[in-house]
Amino acid sequence: MSEAAAHDHHDAQSTGLMRWLTTTNHKDIGTLYLLFSLTMFFIGGSMAMVIRLELFQPGLQFVDPQFYNSMTTMHALIMIFGAVMPAWTGFANWMIPIMIGAPDMALPRLNNWSFWILPFAFLMLLSTLFMPGGAPAGGWTMYPPLVLQTGDAFPYLIFAIHFLGASSIAGAINVIATVFNMRAPGMTLMKLPLFVWTWIITAFLLIASIPVLAGAVTMLLTDKYFGTAFFSAAGGGDPVMFQHIFWFFGHPEVYILILPAFGIVSAIIPTFARKPLFGYSSMVYATGAIAFLSFIVWAHHMFTVGMPLAGELFFMYTTVLIAVPTGVKIFNWVATMWRGSMTFETPMLFALAFVVLFTIGGFSGLMLGVTPVDFQYHDTYFVVAHFHYVLVTGAVFALMAGTYFWLPKWTGHMYNETLGKWHFWLSTISVNVLFFPQHFLGLSGMPRRIPDYAVQFSDFNMVSSIGGFIYGASQILFVVVVVKCIRGGKKATDQVWEGAQGLEWTLPSPPPLHSFTEAPDPSSITGGNR
Amino acid sequence: MNFLKKYASYAFLSFSVFPLSVFADWGLNLPRGVTPFSQEIYDLHMYVLWIMCAIGVVVFGAMFYSILVHRKSRGAKAANWHHSTQVEIVWTVIPFVILIAVAVPATRSLIMMEDVGDADMTIKVTGYQWKWHYDYIGTEVDFFSTIEEKSNSARRRGSNIDPFEVEHYLRDVDNYVVVPTNKKIRFLTTAGDVIHAWWVPALGWKRDAIPGFINESWAFIKEPGVYRGQCAELCGKDHGFMPIVVRAVPEGEYIAWVEQQSQARALASEQKNSRNILARTRTDQ
Amino acid sequence: MSNTNADYYVPHSSHWPITATVAIFTMFVGGASFLNGGEVGVYILAIGLALFVYMLFGWFGTVIGESEAGTFNGQVDISFRMGMGWFIFSEVMFFAAFFGALYYARMYSVPWLGGEGSGAATNQFLWPEFATAWPLLQLPEAYAFSTFKETIGAWGVPFYNTMILLTSGATCTWAHWGLKIGSRKHLIAGLSVTVALGIIFVIMQAVEYGHAYNELGLTLNSGIYGATFFLLTGFHGFHVTMGTIMLATILGRCIKGHFTHERHFGFEACAWYWHFVDVVWIGLFIFVYWI
Ligand code: HEA
Ligand code: HEA
Ligand code: CUA
Numbered sequence A: 001m002s003e004a005a006a007h008d009h010h011d012a013q014s015t016g017l018m019r020w021l022t023t024t025n026h027k028d029i030g031t032l033y034l035l036f037s038l039t040m041f042f043i044g045g046s047m048a049m050v051i052r053l054e055l056f057q058p059g060l061q062f063v064d065p066q067f068y069n070s071m072t073t074m075h076a077l078i079m080i081f082g083a084v085m086p087a088w089t090g091f092a093n094w095m096i097p098i099m100i101g102a103p104d105m106a107l108p109r110l111n112n113w114s115f116w117i118l119p120f121a122f123l124m125l126l127s128t129l130f131m132p133g134g135a136p137a138g139g140w141t142m143y144p145p146l147v148l149q150t151g152d153a154f155p156y157l158i159f160a161i162h163f164l165g166a167s168s169i170a171g172a173i174n175v176i177a178t179v180f181n182m183r184a185p186g187m188t189l190m191k192l193p194l195f196v197w198t199w200i201i202t203a204f205l206l207i208a209s210i211p212v213l214a215g216a217v218t219m220l221l222t223d224k225y226f227g228t229a230f231f232s233a234a235g236g237g238d239p240v241m242f243q244h245i246f247w248f249f250g251h252p253e254v255y256i257l258i259l260p261a262f263g264i265v266s267a268i269i270p271t272f273a274r275k276p277l278f279g280y281s282s283m284v285y286a287t288g289a290i291a292f293l294s295f296i297v298w299a300h301h302m303f304t305v306g307m308p309l310a311g312e313l314f315f316m317y318t319t320v321l322i323a324v325p326t327g328v329k330i331f332n333w334v335a336t337m338w339r340g341s342m343t344f345e346t347p348m349l350f351a352l353a354f355v356v357l358f359t360i361g362g363f364s365g366l367m368l369g370v371t372p373v374d375f376q377y378h379d380t381y382f383v384v385a386h387f388h389y390v391l392v393t394g395a396v397f398a399l400m401a402g403t404y405f406w407l408p409k410w411t412g413h414m415y416n417e418t419l420g421k422w423h424f425w426l427s428t429i430s431v432n433v434l435f436f437p438q439h440f441l442g443l444s445g446m447p448r449r450i451p452d453y454a455v456q457f458s459d460f461n462m463v464s465s466i467g468g469f470i471y472g473a474s475q476i477l478f479v480v481v482v483v484k485c486i487r488g489g490k491k492a493t494d495q496v497w498e499g500a501q502g503l504e505w506t507l508p509s510p511p512p513l514h515s516f517t518e519a520p521d522p523s524s525i526t527g528g529n530r
Numbered sequence B: 001m002n003f004l005k006k007y008a009s010y011a012f013l014s015f016s017v018f019p020l021s022v023f024a025d026w027g028l029n030l031p032r033g034v035t036p037f038s039q040e041i042y043d044l045h046m047y048v049l050w051i052m053c054a055i056g057v058v059v060f061g062a063m064f065y066s067i068l069v070h071r072k073s074r075g076a077k078a079a080n081w082h083h084s085t086q087v088e089i090v091w092t093v094i095p096f097v098i099l100i101a102v103a104v105p106a107t108r109s110l111i112m113m114e115d116v117g118d119a120d121m122t123i124k125v126t127g128y129q130w131k132w133h134y135d136y137i138g139t140e141v142d143f144f145s146t147i148e149e150k151s152n153s154a155r156r157r158g159s160n161i162d163p164f165e166v167e168h169y170l171r172d173v174d175n176y177v178v179v180p181t182n183k184k185i186r187f188l189t190t191a192g193d194v195i196h197a198w199w200v201p202a203l204g205w206k207r208d209a210i211p212g213f214i215n216e217s218w219a220f221i222k223e224p225g226v227y228r229g230q231c232a233e234l235c236g237k238d239h240g241f242m243p244i245v246v247r248a249v250p251e252g253e254y255i256a257w258v259e260q261q262s263q264a265r266a267l268a269s270e271q272k273n274s275r276n277i278l279a280r281t282r283t284d285q
Numbered sequence C: 001m002s003n004t005n006a007d008y009y010v011p012h013s014s015h016w017p018i019t020a021t022v023a024i025f026t027m028f029v030g031g032a033s034f035l036n037g038g039e040v041g042v043y044i045l046a047i048g049l050a051l052f053v054y055m056l057f058g059w060f061g062t063v064i065g066e067s068e069a070g071t072f073n074g075q076v077d078i079s080f081r082m083g084m085g086w087f088i089f090s091e092v093m094f095f096a097a098f099f100g101a102l103y104y105a106r107m108y109s110v111p112w113l114g115g116e117g118s119g120a121a122t123n124q125f126l127w128p129e130f131a132t133a134w135p136l137l138q139l140p141e142a143y144a145f146s147t148f149k150e151t152i153g154a155w156g157v158p159f160y161n162t163m164i165l166l167t168s169g170a171t172c173t174w175a176h177w178g179l180k181i182g183s184r185k186h187l188i189a190g191l192s193v194t195v196a197l198g199i200i201f202v203i204m205q206a207v208e209y210g211h212a213y214n215e216l217g218l219t220l221n222s223g224i225y226g227a228t229f230f231l232l233t234g235f236h237g238f239h240v241t242m243g244t245i246m247l248a249t250i251l252g253r254c255i256k257g258h259f260t261h262e263r264h265f266g267f268e269a270c271a272w273y274w275h276f277v278d279v280v281w282i283g284l285f286i287f288v289y290w291i
């Protein structure tokens, strides 16, 4: 062991498993993040398949209610903390140093630590499936007092969240230090690619919100084991207090999941429209505005808890206000396409689908933000439809788009375009069959988080499940494309895409181990702001 | 051309399904409900929905036009502009104005909903894992309400009972909440263990039942009838199995029901004066 | 200027992060099984802790070694600074959660239970006996909690502790000044006093806890007052302890002759941390003890 420490001073590189366990290279770590995320996407997705299977028809066929609740809870925790967040950090690791002309991330050992926490934290979380009392089943929102009824899984849930939080904060700090300290000369802030911009702002959201979640779950822990009364009226506390603290984290969290997606789409659309991004600086300001607003809208998740009128009004106004900066983004993307010269390779297809489908999710979000109507929508499948549109056809589609976009750069090979297109069309059609009917289910009265439902909801549930199975199966195609691309294929050029702009395309595909050992020539830097 | 077809079907999916949701009778939309509040928010819902559709048509319309026309395969040459302050101001201001147009009626409805004063009677609703308790304040009437037996056995795994054969599967209870029509009824929701939420869509709202705290809401039911709902906040394993049934009846019938309930409970040491019941249950906050 | 990248120190592979992960994982698993009533939990926890301490020595030892060997250029130094700065900010947000809980309890939940604001029905139907007060001596469901008659007043130990911490902030700056003008004497004297004050603070805090638990009956189980009081002051006390250990380490390094008057990030990081702990205490003194 101490010998490995000695390595730090030399140039020796560990090999085999030790290479991956001890790596400080941003590309290796990025790869680890991305592979981990894909694994978690499949585990979380398998749980979603259990959900859709049980909901295929009324009556309980496959699982018991308690296990069903565990499935929704774990599905959400895994997808959010295991699939989407690590995927973004993976992209950040791979791309940010390259995009800003840096040799590596600013704090490489911390970087390794942020990644390796994840498998261990999820080991803890997943092991709860086999514990007495079962896995956590109180919803990913972990509202007390219900969550306090969790069995042996409870402390593992709390500690897993602490652990994941540490990883996110460390990752965020690294991104901030990298961007603010490691830019090549000439790479001014207003020349940064938008992906970098959205990530810095995401990093600030992480640093400001994750510790609050840590505090909230710590209070859960002490309420359960140490007799505190934070969330119990009998001692002067309030269960709703948890919800305020949780959503103070929770709402920024959803923008943590989507802001990097905005960045990726802002990279892809100009590339394939062969036209500069429209309104670069307003994109930056809009991202900032969204981030700021995200801290003062949290109670829109709690319109039915019985807040005073003034509170409900305040949170309604701030919530709907987010539509303005988000709209600016959508309009800018459309304006970028306008009078462009577009081609439609797979990354572009996913980006375009993102724009449409995310907007639909945004529209339902806006409807949810209208307080009095939310008294009806709240905790129904309308909400489920909303957030899967922004999360699946939003965040996940952007992840797919970004993967196809940079895969040739990462691997040095072109992926199979035909298979990519198949993946796109199958996914896009089935995902709408999966989630669109859920709007109707919610409006006509189906609550969320139920394993069984009244018979008038049968048809749409069946449709939704069928869509879900096709969507799930289509993702296997994605893995096929990625694996084929890693193993071989047409050699990718440095430039890869005709309209591509930015430093990453000046490096060979795949890039050398150390990206920019010499800072790139300032005159070669063409940032977003032209 | 192949692409064109694909995009056409894609566009179809995105656009045409949305407006379908206005066909209320098809189980696609919010119910209109039976209270002034529920009708008001139904209108508000439709209003916002149509605004969203209109924005969608404009935004996606522009986008798809561009996708169809400004494509390289059609020989489109890329322009090079990337900035226009005027345009950007316009598309910041217009959404803002639209939002004000949404916020104004929403504020009005909300103020109406929060005005619980001046109620004719009060019912305290307490959620338990997994049943509801109803307490008619000022009367002797109070009872538990649990999922009805037929549904309860059919819902078990391996019961071999077809849910479609069970009347009101998962939507029926043993004891109905009987209430008078055309009275302002104040509901006090709370819970005995974990958080639940009391929700009958026809009344137009749901309200969380928080242990240790009481939330106030109200309803004014115009039409007699049976209205079904269920718990709407995850409350543990049988969260999906705690339905709610409200039966709204004319005042006279309601008074008779209360009287019969009170007698059945055999709690009455003193006889109730039926005409006074409503007056006595009237509780000003 | 254009090839500064080559000078930026990118460490080669290191096993310290994975060691840290395994250590914390072990601590968590041990802690969790302890909380679940497992017999071996504490031992697993202890093993994890030992591994963690080993890791701290190893990882920081490596970094200190690199630093003293002059491996870090000015840019690396800035990365460290940003890292520490934003880490402290994340800690601020962690405390914000508990301050938020205190604020919410005082402004909303306790008044509502007592019938103020929108709590009229809550009080009338559920807690007719309960009246709003702060400190909350009489709980809504008193029998379920440990009752206390008195809280710890602001102007006794807490006030002295405030003075101690403020002084320690000043002595820390004195040490910094000493370092800057190149006077080891001032540096070591200033730091020693700071560490001593830190230790005194923690001891006084511990004595005060004993008093609260044994004489006043004020415990974690004293309802929302006890909960917010102990978690806020407890996490603060923990941070003071950590800060003291950090400063003691720095003191050791100073005695060994580490740091130069222009390059002493390790010192400054600990000093920042110390000031942060100081500021949090001011918040505590005002909102927990005083008003
Ligand atoms: C990526 C994640 C993500 C994103 C981006 C959003 C975006 C938004 N969300 Fe969503 N939301 C979630 C994830 C997300 N949400 C999740 C996970 C939940 C459920 C959590 C749980 O309970 O488990 C949730 C729940 C949720 C609720 C609570 C519902 C309930 O439980 O009752 C509300 C209520 O206000 C809401 C609102 C919004 C709004 C207003 C936006 C806005 O940001 C949307 C803005 C975008 C647009 C409006 C479209 C584009 C704009 C234009 C084209 C301009 C013109 C438009 C207008 C003028 C209207 N969301
Ligand atoms: C980023 C976040 C994210 C993502 C990506 C998803 C993805 C999916 N979600 Fe998830 N979901 C949430 C976040 C997310 N969800 C959250 C926050 C909740 C709320 C939880 C709560 O209430 O607490 C929720 C709840 C939720 C529900 C509601 C449960 C309930 O309220 O009772 C449903 C029901 O349909 C659902 C379905 C799906 C489906 C079908 C997918 C699909 O997109 C998944 C597709 C992926 C795969 C299927 C995996 C890949 C393929 C295989 C494993 C091969 C095998 C395939 C077959 C056998 C076909 N989700
Ligand atoms: Cu009671 Cu859900």
Ligand SMILES: [Cu+2]
Residues within 6 Å of the ligand: A250, A251, A254, A298, A300, A301
């Ligand atoms: Cu939100």
